[in-house]
Amino acid sequence: MLVIKNLHVSVFDTPILKGVDLEVNAGEVHAIMGPNGSGKSTLSNVIAGRDGYEVTEGSIEYMGSDVTELEADERACEGIFLAFQYPVEIPGVSNMAMLKAAINSKRKYHGEDEISAGDFLKLIREKADLVEMKQEFLKRSVNEGFSGGEKKRNEILQMAMLEPKLALLDETDSGLDIDALKVVSKGVNALRSPDRAMVLVTHYQRLLDYIVPDHVHVLANGRIVKSGDKSLALELEEKGYGWIDGLQKAG
Numbered sequence: 001m002l003v004i005k006n007l008h009v010s011v012f013d014t015p016i017l018k019g020v021d022l023e024v025n026a027g028e029v030h031a032i033m034g035p036n037g038s039g040k041s042t043l044s045n046v047i048a049g050r051d052g053y054e055v056t057e058g059s060i061e062y063m064g065s066d067v068t069e070l071e072a073d074e075r076a077c078e079g080i081f082l083a084f085q086y087p088v089e090i091p092g093v094s095n096m097a098m099l100k101a102a103i104n105s106k107r108k109y110h111g112e113d114e115i116s117a118g119d120f121l122k123l124i125r126e127k128a129d130l131v132e133m134k135q136e137f138l139k140r141s142v143n144e145g146f147s148g149g150e151k152k153r154n155e156i157l158q159m160a161m162l163e164p165k166l167a168l169l170d171e172t173d174s175g176l177d178i179d180a181l182k183v184v185s186k187g188v189n190a191l192r193s194p195d196r197a198m199v200l201v202t203h204y205q206r207l208l209d210y211i212v213p214d215h216v217h218v219l220a221n222g223r224i225v226k227s228g229d230k231s232l233a234l235e236l237e238e239k240g241y242g243w244i245d246g247l248q249k250a251g
């Protein structure tokens, strides 16, 4: 589903990613770990096509086509979903209105009719239940006055509504208490499917107790320096990053 080859990315002419290779197949969950500032968020942002990142070398292939030149909204319509590390507030726009607009713009892109009011309500009720979100939150402005945990739940709701093929979740565990972490994990796990892949950026092994990844990668100094299965995350929790070849130099 996603094939990244020798990806080099700069921000304001500063090289951040320096030759990332990553292959993610449908049905898989990959966790990206690594020290602060190693380029994890940059990688998810650049896959989603966010502005401000310059691909200087290499390619990002998604569903068999190179998407390096596609705009972020086109990538979203093609099924790439990015949950932000710090979800934004959108005063004056209700959660429901935003989700309906997002679903309809995706449908329009694929030449489909708008979703009916009845179908939309049915869908949003079902998905809100999945993340244990109260109906009143759906009517409130997007993320306005939401607690950190509620914002994160809201992101999972957005993902559930948009049914992406490739979901990029950036530090989904930041600011979550244990109960919210479980709810979010439950939502994410419920969305695991043979035709959907997920890339999870996280610092914490704790999240991976609930969302068990198929593959774990360590990103350091702009490259993937080690890959393994879920046991790699446990090893990192125990030993930190210093023992990995190539990281001693990084300090």
Ligand SMILES: Nc1ncnc2c1ncn2[C@@H]1O[C@H](COP(=O)(O)OP(=O)(O)OP(=O)(O)O)[C@@H](O)[C@H]1O
Pocket: 011, 012, 016, 034, 035, 036, 037, 038, 039, 040, 041, 042, 043, 052
């Ligand atoms: N828009 C930007 N402007 C300037 N520098 C940036 C920008 N985005 C990223 N960087 C730099 O790129 C490097 C990698 O940042 P990135 O956020 O991808 O790392 P990260 O691994 O996600 O870090 P953390 O674990 O701390 O969240 C950092 O040194 C950061 O300062």
